Amino acid sequence: MQDLREWFWSRVEVGEACWNWKGRRDHAGYGMLRRGGKNVMAHRLSYELTRGLIPDGLEIDHLCWNARCVRPSHLRAVTHTQNMRNLRKHEQWRPSGVWSHLTHCMYGHELTPDNMLKGSRLCRTCHNWRQMRSYYKRIGRLDQCPPPPW
Numbered sequence: 001m002q003d004l005r006e007w008f009w010s011r012v013e014v015g016e017a018c019w020n021w022k023g024r025r026d027h028a029g030y031g032m033l034r035r036g037g038k039n040v041m042a043h044r045l046s047y048e049l050t051r052g053l054i055p056d057g058l059e060i061d062h063l064c065w066n067a068r069c070v071r072p073s074h075l076r077a078v079t080h081t082q083n084m085r086n087l088r089k090h091e092q093w094r095p096s097g098v099w100s101h102l103t104h105c106m107y108g109h110e111l112t113p114d115n116m117l118k119g120s121r122l123c124r125t126c127h128n129w130r131q132m133r134s135y136y137k138r139i140g141r142l143d144q145c146p147p148p149p150w
Helices: 002-009 042-051 080-089 124-138
Strands: 012-014 019-021 032-035 038-041 058-062 075-079
Touching: 002 042, 032 042, 038 042, 042 058, 042 075, 058 080, 075 080
Parallel strands: none
Antiparallel strands: 012 019, 032 038, 058 075
16 A cells, blocks of 8 residues: 555645646546556545545545645545535536636647537537447448548
8 A cells, every 4th residue: 555655646746735646637637547457536546545435425526626636635525416516616617617728629629619519618520520430330331431530
């Protein structure tokens, strides 16, 4: 367990306010790592290393609204309902929401109003290709599907 603690905290950038995860992140900016062959969210592991197991039925809420933050004092265990209520109270629930800092999709397409699905931050170019791929797969002609636009 000590090795895991040392490894984990060596990948954290300690700041005056938030302690940011320096490793891999998911599409929403949450820190991710592999543990026991499974993907684990860094903030959840931080909570478990400092406070013990997360009680059943609870999830970890960031008091600071920073998805990269793993500082134990910025994390708390809450129900899903409470977490969603907190999210709605915070202004990040709007369509420009949690992903509003993104200017490009994960494949490099610019997220402009013309290239986003209405009311979301999803890339229209990638979405349209996935829909087309799904169609070719459904009709049994996946080999004829054009290559992805990335």
